[in-house]
Amino acid sequence: MIVVVSLNPALDITHRVDHADWSGVNRPADVHVRPGGKGVNVARVLKALGVDVLLTGLAGGATGSSLRAELSGRGVDAVMAEIAGETRRTFAVVDSGRGETALFNEPGPAVTADEYARFEDTFAAQLAGATAVVLSGSLPLGMPASTYADLIALAADAGVPALLDTSGEALMLGAAAGPEIVKPNLAELHATAERRMTPATPKGGSAAGGDRAGWPDAASSWCCSPVAAAARAADTLRGAGASAVVVTLGSDGLLALTSEESWHAWPQPVSGGNPTGAGDAAAAGLAHGLASGRPWRDRVTHAAALGAAAVTAPVAGELDLSDYRRALAGVQIGAARQRWH
């Protein structure tokens, strides 16, 4: 069983309107409610893949009750510890006439030390049956940035490998706790690196040639290309303590760095679609590969395909298995490290 931790889940409410009147009254043609937040998306994709998964975390108030009901209605096993605060809502207005979406994200509840302690006790017990742990998403306001590091240490004590997907201070401190994988996206990585890293001096590098258009030429531009910059920032996270770093690069796929291997996998281009939740689908693939001990080449291939399939799905956290199989056939993969070292 894979345990997925979601400390700050959300109830996602979507209103679809034709042409929104931003200074008047609108009557949405369509209202959609779903359980949201990165950890919830990961758990739902794992479930869609047929993986035994338990979602755990914190939920409170009537919105928390709605969240539990929506999870249960989708067959996701969830044990969310009760908190006094109200679980956050996200509210999306999809203007189908203009082709625009406005998103309004509530800040989420405060969590008391007692509430968190109760959650941690439950989590420690859940580790007994776990093959891997995924810690995903932001921390509730006011919760210590070391929270994920503490949970990773608990998992390590129980011999359960952990995957961490968050940003900022929580990512840096979490990486230092030695998880098997950290999986930031490019924006999270840059935001974290900007705060933490001193400007590095180029170490030089040799290009191994490229079999893909757009693949950065490491010799001439590695200091500036997104992929090379990601690789450098990822090295910092590995230096901090993470065994492996996987950076999701949007339509450029993902980059995986371990002490011995480095891979870049990228899917066929997907036209249109909804990129929200693609990184979470990739995280689900990596967690599945981690729990089942697959080789890294397999892990990143499947993760890239899951990311692409998630873009095809209209709603984050949902996955069509036939999209996944189709994407899998189109994924390209290459060893990456020699491109910039």
Place this chain on the structure above:
Amino acid sequence: MIVVVSLNPALDITHRVDHADWSGVNRPADVHVRPGGKGVNVARVLKALGVDVLLTGLAGGATGSSLRAELSGRGVDAVMAEIAGETRRTFAVVDSGRGETALFNEPGPAVTADEYARFEDTFAAQLAGATAVVLSGSLPLGMPASTYADLIALAADAGVPALLDTSGEALMLGAAAGPEIVKPNLAELHATAERRMTPATPKGGSAAGGDRAGWPDAASSWCCSPVAAAARAADTLRGAGASAVVVTLGSDGLLALTSEESWHAWPQPVSGGNPTGAGDAAAAGLAHGLASGRPWRDRVTHAAALGAAAVTAPVAGELDLSDYRRALAGVQIGAARQRWH
């Protein structure tokens, strides 16, 4: 005790942002949740006035639970019959930078015949202790337009006078059931009249002179002035069966027509403020006057003051008693009928 019926209440969620990005991600500075819907506003104003009030109606799902919790937290006695459908949300984005508000109103749940029958049994029992009944707001989708008429008939059987505030077919059928008061606003009245009334030919009229700037000159423009047109449409509702018709006219106050009296009361102008809920505050004042048998002149004076005080309050359904007392001192009132007949 005044019984207020709210068959389609709402949970009102307000997000305050500085300058909304209608095609991006917004993090509201302020999130406010309150129980909403016209009947809920009426009940809250009655409670603020110190009147013994019971809110009754239908609520369901997690949003229904939130609604009950928000009512209870505000000390409003409410017995909302459980339905399987989900109580509707309204979502307001207040853009304080642009001074604009966008409102997104969900359609609300379907109600089964069994669920309604259970509510009606409860309502019939509640009538035993009632001094007046207020029926306010829209009907849930698919509910017969005769619903309010049926409830008014039940109230009449129990000897309890009724005030009806709704629109369209439900207003016309409700008026025919003989309530003591129907209280549409001008827009509701026009919408109802347009569907129901054949174009009337002017009957002529004599102006009695005016003691207020903007008061329409009945002789020259009664067929076109909003107040005179309102009076004509109101006569139709009285003809249908309502004992009295009160039309709320926004900043022009309100107009009351009975078989023997006709009054126009208007408050001092209120600068700025929030007109949402002003009509509900006026309805609360009328219901209070109805339950306590006050003369019509008093009823409309207090209703006009409550409407003005509600405009001053930042949130619909809330009322500052000192605003109310201040508004009361400024209300002007005149007999109205001779102005257009």
